[in-house]
Amino acid sequence: MDRPPRPTRAEPREIVELKQLRGEQPELASAVDMQLALVDMQRRVQSRVPLPWIQVDPEWLQAQMAAGRPLVRFRDIPIEWTDFRLTFRQTADILHRHEALDRADYDTIVVSGRDERHALEQVVATWYETTSGSDAGRAGADRLPPGAPAALDQVLLLALRPFLTRSVEAMGERADLSGWTLGHCPFCGWEPDFAVITPSAERRLICGRCVAQWTFATLTCPFCANDDRALITSFATRDGRYRVYACDVCRRYLKAYDARHAARPVMVAVDTIATLPLDAAAIQRGYLG
Numbered sequence: 001m002d003r004p005p006r007p008t009r010a011e012p013r014e015i016v017e018l019k020q021l022r023g024e025q026p027e028l029a030s031a032v033d034m035q036l037a038l039v040d041m042q043r044r045v046q047s048r049v050p051l052p053w054i055q056v057d058p059e060w061l062q063a064q065m066a067a068g069r070p071l072v073r074f075r076d077i078p079i080e081w082t083d084f085r086l087t088f089r090q091t092a093d094i095l096h097r098h099e100a101l102d103r104a105d106y107d108t109i110v111v112s113g114r115d116e117r118h119a120l121e122q123v124v125a126t127w128y129e130t131t132s133g134s135d136a137g138r139a140g141a142d143r144l145p146p147g148a149p150a151a152l153d154q155v156l157l158l159a160l161r162p163f164l165t166r167s168v169e170a171m172g173e174r175a176d177l178s179g180w181t182l183g184h185c186p187f188c189g190w191e192p193d194f195a196v197i198t199p200s201a202e203r204r205l206i207c208g209r210c211v212a213q214w215t216f217a218t219l220t221c222p223f224c225a226n227d228d229r230a231l232i233t234s235f236a237t238r239d240g241r242y243r244v245y246a247c248d249v250c251r252r253y254l255k256a257y258d259a260r261h262a263a264r265p266v267m268v269a270v271d272t273i274a275t276l277p278l279d280a281a282a283i284q285r286g287y288l289g
């Protein structure tokens with residue numbers, strides 16, 4: 001007796017695009033494969049995380065934004081610790097498997113993720129509070145525990161993302177971002193990691209931690225606020241799809257997807273990988289990521 005074939009669910013668009021990218025640019029295959037594993041894991045985790053109910057006072061929201069302080073506090077992130085520990089471990093596994101995390105760092109990080117006495121909870125809370133600036137009180141403390149490998153930053157960032165993005169969704173419904181003109185994320189305080197040029201020629205920055213977007217002056221550097229356009233170097237890929245904005249004051253750069261003539265919207269998971277050759281070009285010109 002033949003069983004009917006299992007219905008195949010449509011693959012998410014970013015997975016389809018990543019696979020297509022791997023076919024078109026085989027030199028990006030290993031980066032694409034790691035991204036596919038991360039995207040797949042994060043989607044699965046995110047589907048389990050409930051949308052939190054965040055109780056905030058509109059006056060507090062306004063005061064927080066006026067002070068340039070991000071809106072999502074650590075206590076607003078719906079972390080279920082058993083699930084977080086699993087996500088943390090799987091993230092480290094994926095990075096290690098794809099040679100983005102060396103063995104010694106991997107071992108240290110995995111040991112720190114085995115929870116006795118809630119050590120990991122404290123590490124995550126301190127890391128978030130010191131890097132978000134949402135709670136003024138924590139500024140200036142060390143973000144990582146003494147002796148922790150620097151790679152822990154990347155593991156925490158990726159592992160927290162599926163939880164944090166749910167808080168951003170919940171908070172985003174209440175917050176009016178039109179007055180936010182700063183270079184860091186209005187939700188979690190992290191730096192932009194990518195940008196999109198909208199069809200109306202605005203530039204929207206995209207947070208490297210929670211993937212939220214906010215509008216920012218096109219020719220101002222989000223890292224040092226340099227707004228002298230003579231000191232911003234901008235160059236595009238030959239097909240006009242992507243652009244780099246590099247700052248000649250702080251030497252940092254930001255990549256962007258130009259959606260003005262594009263067939264699809266920006267997809268951070270895809271576009272950050274498709275533009276790896278642009279990173280090489282920017283670094284060759286003496287800029288820093």
Ligand SMILES: [Zn+2]
Binds near residue numbers: 185189207210
């Ligand atoms: Zn953010």
Ligand SMILES: [Zn+2]
Binds near residue numbers: 223249
């Ligand atoms: Zn700069």
